[in-house]
Amino acid sequence: MSEFDSLLQGMNLILTPGHIGLMVVGVLLGILVGVLPGLGAPNGVALLLPLTFTMAPVSAIILLSCMYWGALFGGSITSILFNIPGEPSSVATTFDGYPMAREGRAAEALTAAFSSALIGALCGVLLLTFLSTRIAEFAMSFSSPEFFAVYLLAFCTFIGMSKNPPLKTVVAMMIGFAMAAVGMDTVSGNLRLTFDQPILMTGISFEVAVIGLFGIGEILCTVEEGLVFRGEHARITPMVILRTWARLPRYWLTIVRSTLVGCWMGITPGGPTAASFMSYSLARRFSKNRDNFGKGEVEGVIAPETADHAAGTSALLPMLTLGIPGSATAAVMLGGLMIWGLHPGPTLFVEQHDFVWGLIASMYLGNVVSLIVVLATVPLFASILRIPFSIIAPIIIMICAIGAYSVHNAFFDVVLMLGFGALGYLFKKLGYPIAPLVLAAVLGDKAEDAFRQSMLFSDGQLAIFWSNPLVGSLTSAALAILFWPLLSRGLRGLLGWRGRHPAKAKSAP
Amino acid sequence: MSHSTNSSKLVGTRWVELGLTLFTAAIGAVVMLGSVEQGIGWGDAGPEPGYFPFYIGLLLSVASLANSLLTLLRWQALSVAFVSRAAFAQVLSVFIPIALFVAAMPFTGIYLASALFIAWFMWRDRVRTKPYGKWMIGGVSLGAVTASYLIFALWFKVPLDAGPVGDWLAMAGSSLK
Numbered sequence: 001m002s003e004f005d006s007l008l009q010g011m012n013l014i015l016t017p018g019h020i021g022l023m024v025v026g027v028l029l030g031i032l033v034g035v036l037p038g039l040g041a042p043n044g045v046a047l048l049l050p051l052t053f054t055m056a057p058v059s060a061i062i063l064l065s066c067m068y069w070g071a072l073f074g075g076s077i078t079s080i081l082f083n084i085p086g087e088p089s090s091v092a093t094t095f096d097g098y099p100m101a102r103e104g105r106a107a108e109a110l111t112a113a114f115s116s117a118l119i120g121a122l123c124g125v126l127l128l129t130f131l132s133t134r135i136a137e138f139a140m141s142f143s144s145p146e147f148f149a150v151y152l153l154a155f156c157t158f159i160g161m162s163k164n165p166p167l168k169t170v171v172a173m174m175i176g177f178a179m180a181a182v183g184m185d186t187v188s189g190n191l192r193l194t195f196d197q198p199i200l201m202t203g204i205s206f207e208v209a210v211i212g213l214f215g216i217g218e219i220l221c222t223v224e225e226g227l228v229f230r231g232e233h234a235r236i237t238p239m240v241i242l243r244t245w246a247r248l249p250r251y252w253l254t255i256v257r258s259t260l261v262g263c264w265m266g267i268t269p270g271g272p273t274a275a276s277f278m279s280y281s282l283a284r285r286f287s288k289n290r291d292n293f294g295k296g297e298v299e300g301v302i303a304p305e306t307a308d309h310a311a312g313t314s315a316l317l318p319m320l321t322l323g324i325p326g327s328a329t330a331a332v333m334l335g336g337l338m339i340w341g342l343h344p345g346p347t348l349f350v351e352q353h354d355f356v357w358g359l360i361a362s363m364y365l366g367n368v369v370s371l372i373v374v375l376a377t378v379p380l381f382a383s384i385l386r387i388p389f390s391i392i393a394p395i396i397i398m399i400c401a402i403g404a405y406s407v408h409n410a411f412f413d414v415v416l417m418l419g420f421g422a423l424g425y426l427f428k429k430l431g432y433p434i435a436p437l438v439l440a441a442v443l444g445d446k447a448e449d450a451f452r453q454s455m456l457f458s459d460g461q462l463a464i465f466w467s468n469p470l471v472g473s474l475t476s477a478a479l480a481i482l483f484w485p486l487l488s489r490g491l492r493g494l495l496g497w498r499g500r501h502p503a504k505a506k507s508a509p
Numbered sequence: 510m511s512h513s514t515n516s517s518k519l520v521g522t523r524w525v526e527l528g529l530t531l532f533t534a535a536i537g538a539v540v541m542l543g544s545v546e547q548g549i550g551w552g553d554a555g556p557e558p559g560y561f562p563f564y565i566g567l568l569l570s571v572a573s574l575a576n577s578l579l580t581l582l583r584w585q586a587l588s589v590a591f592v593s594r595a596a597f598a599q600v601l602s603v604f605i606p607i608a609l610f611v612a613a614m615p616f617t618g619i620y621l622a623s624a625l626f627i628a629w630f631m632w633r634d635r636v637r638t639k640p641y642g643k644w645m646i647g648g649v650s651l652g653a654v655t656a657s658y659l660i661f662a663l664w665f666k667v668p669l670d671a672g673p674v675g676d677w678l679a680m681a682g683s684s685l686k
Contacts, residue, residue: 167579192559394631
């Protein structure tokens with residue numbers, strides 16, 4: 001069956017009033033968590049997860065993925081109007097978005113941000129539509145060593161490419177793996193790392209960790225910075241929208257470049273945050289208006305937003321086809337898939353044809369719905385941010401506590417959430433990344449299974465990871481990326497090449 | 510080092526940095542210990558349950574210790590304050606109430622604890638130019654709790670522990686009938 005037929009089938013499945021209603025609800029909730037400090041896409045999705053257990057998987061994934069799109073859009077509202085990135089991935093949008101808002105061009109900046117975001121997202125979905133079946137078919141021939149090599153590649157990319165110190169990334173990741181190991185061992189049925197505490201038998205849920213690390217940790221950081229919301233006002237009129245749209249084609253090159261950067265970073269686990277920063281610095285380097293960057297240049301809004309959304313949507317490609325999420329939010333959604341009883345990976349495309357294509361079709365529609373909803377509701381959500389912190393904060397904390405409780409109906413999880421909150425605060429202050437921890441916590445069991453199976457095949461010989469060209473090149477690529485910072489330094493030393501260094505240092509504020 | 514600049518400094522970044530690395534190293538040690546209990550070798554059915562986690566714990570400890578070494582190497586550079594006294598007081602003024610809120614939950618149930626928490630948080634902010642009135646505080650806290658009851662317990666059928674208050678309400682409800 002061709003992709004186009006499958007897509008039409010998916011469209012057929014989701015074009016019901018109920019599903020479109022879910023989309024609007026998901027987008028509104030998403031914008032809300034994107035706008036509120038302390039709630040973001042990863043923990044928004046984690047908070048909603050327990051509520052989806054009674055839903056059909058297609059409806060559940062529509063709700064969660066639309067929440068993701070909404071959160072990505074919501075993050076740009078706060079970046080532009082308040083100079084506060086609601087999401088880490090929209091930090092780069094503040095550089096030019098906020099100056100534009102101060103000049104009274106907030107509506108133009110918002111429209112440009114949302115429209116270019118939609119373009120980026122749609123390109124990401126197109127990529128997903130036409131590549132996913134092929135990758136899934138290719139991955140059907142994978143067995144355990146190949147899967148482990150792919151996991152290894154994902155984890156090594158995090159360590160080698162991250163802006164955080166590599167050893168800190170390793171520590172965060174290993175804590176995630178250790179969390180995943182607590183509880184029942186899937187192979188032998190033994191209870192591991194529980195130390196005879198019945199409370200640990202069910203294991204440590206990644207949802208609780210996400211809610212604590214992102215939610216409570218973020219609130220603590222916000223409090224410490226003594227955040228006051230002083231924002232610019234915006235009213236988006238149809239006239240401004242049309243005028244901005246008329247000017248967008250002028251920036252086609254930036255849009256194309258940012259889309260490519262975004263799709264690449266989304267598929268490899270660079271994630272939306274890295275994509276938006278990289279896209280911004282590339283746009284600045286190649287722009288004619290280079291000097292205007294940072295002072296309110298619309299190109300500086302378009303570039304990070306396009307890349308952010310392209311990365312956000314294409315992060316679902318490796319998640320669906322290989323079972324490896326490209327971002328923290330995708331990791332939480334992957335955990336949801338497993339809870340609903342689906343097996344992410346290549347078999348999903350055969351066994352759950354309707355689910356996959358319903359999701360892909362909903363991504364086209366969901367992003368368009370997001371644009372309409374977000375353009376219509378900017379003033380509403382901007383006014384939510386003007387509610388004093390002393391009302392918003394306790395309500396957010398209550399929602400986090402209820403969310404953590406409802407994972408297993410256990411008070412112990414709320415205590416864990418608090419512990420993770422303190423850890424998240426320290427991690428943020430000391431430059432430890434959180435995303436690898438979440439990724440490892442979600443994927444830990446699967447990675448371990450793949451590793452143990454491979455070891456069984458080979459009788460404990462690590463050489464199995466070089467036993468055929470495919471697995472060999474994956475493993476070698478993983479190791480090359482892992483040691484990339486060292487390798488590139490060595491190469492640069494050999495060639496005496498330092499030209500790019502000052503520019504790079506300037507582009508990472 | 511001048512003392513005047515350090516007056517508002519609570520603790521140097523290096524101490525926090527070092528403390529966290531030792532903490533993560535300890536977690537690694539615990540993981541290794543737990544894995545050894547399960548067997549980390551090669552059993553009849555291939556790798557034993559502790560095989561994989563053991564190396565996770567090992568990597569965690571080794572990376573943590575390397576981090577502490579890096580901290581020690583950069584000891585002078587990391588002498589900057591981790592957080593100023595005022596900012597840390599702010600953080601504690603939010604963290605301690607959250608901890609109390611969490612501790613109270615099993616005894617009072619989620620709804621009562623949440624309502625009290627929100628009300629207290631708003632009442633505390635009375636130093637602002639326009640303090641919230643009684644009705645405002647009551648309205649917001651009861652409203653938030655009612656909304657969470659409607660959304661979680663009724664709409665999505667996720668039961669939340671209402672604690673003794675819930676039992677009393679249920680008893681009162683049944684005796685009315």
